[in-house]
Amino acid sequence: MKEINEHQAWLKDFYNSKEWYELSPFIRMNFISEEIGELARAVRALEIGRDHPGEKKKSHSQWDDNLHEELADLLDQVLILASKYGISGEELLKYSENKLHKRFNF
Numbered sequence: 001m002k003e004i005n006e007h008q009a010w011l012k013d014f015y016n017s018k019e020w021y022e023l024s025p026f027i028r029m030n031f032i033s034e035e036i037g038e039l040a041r042a043v044r045a046l047e048i049g050r051d052h053p054g055e056k057k058k059s060h061s062q063w064d065d066n067l068h069e070e071l072a073d074l075l076d077q078v079l080i081l082a083s084k085y086g087i088s089g090e091e092l093l094k095y096s097e098n099k100l101h102k103r104f105n106f
Contacts, residue, residue: 003090004079004088004089004090004093005088005089005090007079007089008079008080008082008083008088008089011076011079011080011083012080012083015080021080021084025081025084025085028077028080028081028084029081031077032074032077032078032081035070035073035074035077036074038070038073039067039070039071039073039074041070042063042066042067042069042070043067045058045063045066046060046063046064046067050063078092
């Protein structure tokens with residue numbers, strides 16, 4: 001399994017190979033917004049179900065898989081955005097922990 005910085009580097013290489021990395025951070029924010037919407041749909045489906053006539057019925061297992069997919073998609077978009085600003089995934093994790101330690105004396 002890759003560490004977060006290895007995954008971020010792999011993502012950057014992959015996005016560069018597709019010519020997606022060159023898109024601006026402003027455009028990347030739109031992709032993040034799209035992924036948040038897809039994640040919201042996945043959570044809704046697991047929590048209260050989904051009854052849409054244009055969609056095939058999915059099992060709990062399929063919706064759980066969709067949740068994993070959407071969380072991963074959102075994480076990837078955040079890591080790409082961070083990369084555009086020279087911020088590593090590990091830096092983000094450390095920043096998060098340090099902020100919470102300071103804020104809550106934990």
